[in-house]
Amino acid sequence: MSTDASPTPAVDGASAVPGTPDPALLEELVAANRILSDHGVLDAYGHISARDPVSSRHYWISRSMAPALVGAADIIACDLDNNPVRPGETRLFFERVIHGEIYQARPDVMAVLHNHSPSLIPFCNSDTRLRPMVGSAAFLGEGAPVFDIRTVDDEGDLNICNVAQAKGMAQALGQHGLVLLRGHGAVAVGDSIRQVVRRAIIAESNAKQQMQAALLGPVHFLTESEIEYAKRQKPKDPDRAWRLWKQRAIGGNV
Amino acid sequence: MSTDASPTPAVDGASAVPGTPDPALLEELVAANRILSDHGVLDAYGHISARDPVSSRHYWISRSMAPALVGAADIIACDLDNNPVRPGETRLFFERVIHGEIYQARPDVMAVLHNHSPSLIPFCNSDTRLRPMVGSAAFLGEGAPVFDIRTVDDEGDLNICNVAQAKGMAQALGQHGLVLLRGHGAVAVGDSIRQVVRRAIIAESNAKQQMQAALLGPVHFLTESEIEYAKRQKPKDPDRAWRLWKQRAIGGNV
Amino acid sequence: MSTDASPTPAVDGASAVPGTPDPALLEELVAANRILSDHGVLDAYGHISARDPVSSRHYWISRSMAPALVGAADIIACDLDNNPVRPGETRLFFERVIHGEIYQARPDVMAVLHNHSPSLIPFCNSDTRLRPMVGSAAFLGEGAPVFDIRTVDDEGDLNICNVAQAKGMAQALGQHGLVLLRGHGAVAVGDSIRQVVRRAIIAESNAKQQMQAALLGPVHFLTESEIEYAKRQKPKDPDRAWRLWKQRAIGGNV
């Protein structure tokens, strides 16, 4: 990853550099930024990206700005070393290394979100694991892993700024759908923009409900059999929620 | 219940097939969908139905869509085997079997709601029962029952998709006004659309208050005498809340 | 108190029957209804009244309706036996006996509110008393009293519908500013409409903060000396909050 001051054009033998961006993909990413802001899953910080559907070694992400304000013209392409394709780009998220490293480690992943969802923070700083309360949260499995940056280095920075830290985070993520970051936030992944948006919104509500349930005594989570079943299933009507969320966040007919 | 792909017209000897829908009933169902969405009792998922007032073996429910977006034209009739009256309907809720089985088991029930109300989920996954904090929640009785789908089958699916599962749920509901579904949500019933809406909104606030009360030490719930008294009474002015809720959800004069 | 169906005109030798209502008083009561609704301290139920400033044996209250929808034309006069001054009024709150009994028992009280403020309900059903966290809540004293209607009768009705119940409630209130009602809600009193609105809003936030504080361990409340000091003081700028709340609830310049 080059520094923000002197970005280097991507040189990538394995796949073509993306040319004209796909308007539908950009619109989907804009909607994702707005929906996640509307749900309070993103605030002024955090970022969502999508792997280019043709050139698998590139991804699309907004310039450094508040997600609620992102428009299609703010979205740029980076290679998997997190260098912008177009020379001269400077307003870049310094934690974008999260995205490149996950796309390298997880060929199945088509979208990545880094955020600081309010109800997830308590689980980042606890020995109690975030576990699924309902079927739609089954992607949390036996409990979301927590990445402790001190396993990579102990300089005191909690942000994921370099390749070693991002590799450590990707290793903690493993084959899970979401990894919590101690003292920091979370990273969610999915096979599409819509899946990662859905996972982030469900993780937030599940976390809140799990904390409330702790007030009532021991909590019964999904069984192993229920987790396995849900993972095998496709959601029956995944676009139903997307349409509602998009209308609420953006308005108009969708 | 036929599959979504090839619906079968209802053949129902016991009652007439509903012809032209009653505009007032449809308007009431639309309002219920909007009010429950406005209160956060319904989100993108869940559904409310009303038994046909003339043809007791039919009920009205929206096509599969987010409740907040439902209009009168989206509401269709099904028989108590959950087959749509009009041939060719395909966009149906796969969990509509909940409605037909309850209307069969409970002749007194005129409206059914299935939802995933956020403050109810902790009680779905706890040994602590949801109990009435105030008189308007007396329909919760000595505690809402919890249906565990594993009492029917243990394949790992938490959704209520077939007749056996729905019969199990209806049995757990018994003569109660609301049944919780482990790892899933809730089903509320009533003698009218307005009563079921009222019950769902009160259940949500009661659940939140019961969890908060647990922070303060032992909780004193309604006494048996108070529960019995409240069940015998009609609410003094049930339409007062409905008018307010409808104005907030839809606007205009009501 | 006559029944709703056949109201009796007030015959009150001790003070003149109020004639033309004071427009400023009505406007203040309308604002109070809107402000309390806007804060979630009132929902579809509950009512606020003001003693007539000239005829001390009469009070003003809206007809039975959702507080958020009250306008000046909806406000009527009742005597302290809770009979409407104008013959033929029928849409009356059945719990208005609360108001008359308090005005009789507490000559200092100029405004009365009955509500079901969400964060107060847990304290209605707990042995933990609601106590002041900050100076503005000092009116809660050493802890708000809780009225248990079973001390009057044990028929199972939690509502305050007759004089005996209201007298019991007024006795529990004593010289306090607020009394909680077991399994029901609260009644707040004050020397003006603005004071009772202020107390109800502060009671709600104080209750929420006290429950949260319980999560952190033992809670330190105001000392006896601080409670006494605050009771002796007038609020420095009581209209500052009123102006803000009114603008938010009603809009326009205030």
Added chain:
Amino acid sequence: MSTDASPTPAVDGASAVPGTPDPALLEELVAANRILSDHGVLDAYGHISARDPVSSRHYWISRSMAPALVGAADIIACDLDNNPVRPGETRLFFERVIHGEIYQARPDVMAVLHNHSPSLIPFCNSDTRLRPMVGSAAFLGEGAPVFDIRTVDDEGDLNICNVAQAKGMAQALGQHGLVLLRGHGAVAVGDSIRQVVRRAIIAESNAKQQMQAALLGPVHFLTESEIEYAKRQKPKDPDRAWRLWKQRAIGGNV
């Protein structure tokens, strides 16, 4: 500090009396008032000030009013003895002594906020200290100090009204970024208006998350090394949040 009734013009040999106010500074203060109100960090009470960038012995603050309603014309200059520069000003915050004493004790401080942020109150009345959950809250250090006004006098007033009380508070603040006030609220300081706004918003969310985390068992806070690292760093893009918050609070392009 003169009384509100007879303000005295400032006589300050050490620095020039500010003449024409800086429009950019006033706009920044107006935005801060609106943003903090929009976040619920300020309600009808509380106040934010900024030290004059040229005349270090003067600061700017609104007249006594709800922060949400403040405009540029409502902002006046005071000297560090809290006397208004312009003779005849009477609508002043009686707790403005907080500002003058901090500017005297802390030459590094350029902005001061006094508020009653809802999630901070529980920590004001607890032995559990408010500690950083995430890197952006590292300014809370090993735990925010709590000022108990009884260490100065025990007359029962919780407000900070005189120099002795304000000096006690400033001593408790020490070199911290925020001090809690027992039974009252908080005071936050910063090297700019934007930093103090940022700290107040983060303190509120951190407090809420710390209370929720307590539900899950022992809480892991930032390590000493992480606190020290964060204190050495400048935030990477501090204006990103400001732009978003300002647009939400005020609207228009920012």
